[in-house]
Amino acid sequence: MVRLAQMPGSRLQNYLWFQRDPLGFITASRDSGDMVSLYNSKRRPTYIIHHPELIQQILVTKESSFVKGRSSAILQRTVGQGVLTSEGQSHERQKRTMMSAFTKPNLETYARDVAAYTHTMIDGWSSGQQLSIAHDMMLLTLRIICQTMLGVDLQAEAEKIGRSVEQCIQYSADRIYSPVPIPLGLPTRMNRTFKVSRAVLDRFAQQMKGNRAPLLSPLLANACPDEEMRDQILTILIAGHETTANLLGWVFYLVARHPEVGAKLTQEVTEVVGEEELTYEHVAKLPYAQAVIQETLRLYPPAWAILRENIEPVELSGHQVDGHGTYIISPYALHRNPEVFPAPEEFQPERFFRREQEWPRFSYLPFGAGSRACIGSQYAMMEATLILASIWRRGALRLADESFTAVPEPSISLRIKGGLEMIWHT
Numbered sequence: 128m129v130r131l132a133q134m135p136g137s138r139l140q141n142y143l144w145f146q147r148d149p150l151g152f153i154t155a156s157r158d159s160g161d162m163v164s165l166y167n168s169k170r171r172p173t174y175i176i177h178h179p180e181l182i183q184q185i186l187v188t189k190e191s192s193f194v195k196g197r198s199s200a201i202l203q204r205t206v207g208q209g210v211l212t213s214e215g216q217s218h219e220r221q222k223r224t225m226m227s228a229f230t231k232p233n234l235e236t237y238a239r240d241v242a243a244y245t246h247t248m249i250d251g252w253s254s255g256q257q258l259s260i261a262h263d264m265m266l267l268t269l270r271i272i273c274q275t276m277l278g279v280d281l282q283a284e285a286e287k288i289g290r291s292v293e294q295c296i297q298y299s300a301d302r303i304y305s306p307v308p309i310p311l312g313l314p315t316r317m318n319r320t321f322k323v324s325r326a327v328l329d330r331f332a333q334q335m336k337g338n339r340a341p342l343l344s345p346l347l348a349n350a351c352p353d354e355e356m357r358d359q360i361l362t363i364l365i366a367g368h369e370t371t372a373n374l375l376g377w378v379f380y381l382v383a384r385h386p387e388v389g390a391k392l393t394q395e396v397t398e399v400v401g402e403e404e405l406t407y408e409h410v411a412k413l414p415y416a417q418a419v420i421q422e423t424l425r426l427y428p429p430a431w432a433i434l435r436e437n438i439e440p441v442e443l444s445g446h447q448v449d450g451h452g453t454y455i456i457s458p459y460a461l462h463r464n465p466e467v468f469p470a471p472e473e474f475q476p477e478r479f480f481r482r483e484q485e486w487p488r489f490s491y492l493p494f495g496a497g498s499r500a501c502i503g504s505q506y507a508m509m510e511a512t513l514i515l516a517s518i519w520r521r522g523a524l525r526l527a528d529e530s531f532t533a534v535p536e537p538s539i540s541l542r543i544k545g546g547l548e549m550i551w552h553t
């Protein structure tokens with residue numbers, strides 16, 4: 128039985144709570160019901176969705192009644208009508224074409240680049256050195272996505288492209304969660320910064336277009352128009368590196384806070400990899416490293432909110448919605464349900480060895496579900512596993528300040544507020 132409920136408190140109180148602490152607000156709303164209505168407006172209701180059955184309907188069985196809506200419209204200012212933001216048949220066609228960049232033979236090739244870039248990064252570290260690891264991961268994953276998908280080694284340009292991507296992401300996050308629509312034409316500082324960053328990325332995409340690379344070749348073969356080519360390049364830049372970089376920051380933080388996990392990781396990596404070069408084949412042979420990543424994705428899912436809007440009247444587990452509703456599905460809140468994940472706040476990679484048979488479907492969703500599920504999920508798991516294994520094979524990262532407590536900051540993806548300082552030990 129799915130419980131529909133109204134969030135207690137006035138609209139203003141709830142609004143202020145959400146603005147101050149979206150993760151806390153969404154998680155707390157679970158106590159009220161499975162489908163929690165925030166506003167009484169029949170015409171434009173907003174719901175937070177907690178029940179796996181409802182999630183399955185919204186993302187899969189009744190997905191044709193839903194679109195990404197406003198969040199997508201804002202992202203379109205950066206990535207145009209690429210696979211992340213398009214809808215309907217256009218989205219289907221684009222996704223089919225782009226899937227060919229994520230085949231197993233391609234992933235095997237990408238794994239070599241992941242290992243090589245990570246190796247070079249670690250070669251530049253010395254034992255005892257303090258690292259701004261969140262920033263380093265942004266640069267590493269950006270260089271990897273550009274090399275693997277676009278066939279370009281960014282080198283010195285990485286800082287500039289990375290900053291522009293970050294500013295476009297920040298702009299989008301601010302706009303998506305702001306109640307006041309600020310037209311792009313207004314000469315605000317944020318609008319100006321966004322326009323400059325977008326121009327940098329536009330020029331970059333322009334230079335990439337002709338490259339024979341895994342993402343671009345199938346697009347060229349399908350006579351993809353120039354503008355769509357640009358949109359897909361920017362989509363992959365925006366969607367394909369910040370999420371993984373943030374995930375790795377949380378992985379390193381949690382492993383540093385749990386030395387027993389670090390010890391098991393070192394043992395597995397030493398036994399499985401030894402002195403060999405890390406390759407794609409190693410990924411499947413590192414179940415503990417993968418469980419560490421999956422458990423991190425449970426506690427700190429980079430995609431902390433998935434948003435949908437219904438475009439026609441829809442019935443959800445007996446509840447009829449006739450107006451134009453907004454639906455917030457939060458993997459962050461979902462993954463902390465104590466009925467599904469006992470001791471949900473605890474970091475326990477081992478729970479992934481007892482899973483699936485126990486968990487209801489659609490209660491663990493780090494990569495979404497349905498036709499809009501993440502196109503890069505296998506890529507991301509391969510990349511994160513190889514980066515983690517490469518680092519723990521050669522040493523360990525410890526917190527620069529042992530008393531540091533990471534606070535999640537929900538932007539487009541979930542990052543560590545203020546970054547993460549760590550010390551490299553060999």
Ligand code: HEM
Nearest residue numbers: 211366367370371374429430493494495499501502503507
């Ligand atoms: C840990 C890393 C990642 C996480 C947690 C993640 C999560 C997600 C989620 C939850 C969605 C679905 C959003 C929705 O339904 O509204 C999504 C979509 C997408 N992701 Fe990822 N992602 C990650 C890495 C990547 C990578 C590495 C790439 C590309 C190489 C990528 C490309 C995309 C694209 C293009 C979409 C849109 C798919 C569509 O709309 O059909 N992601 N991602």
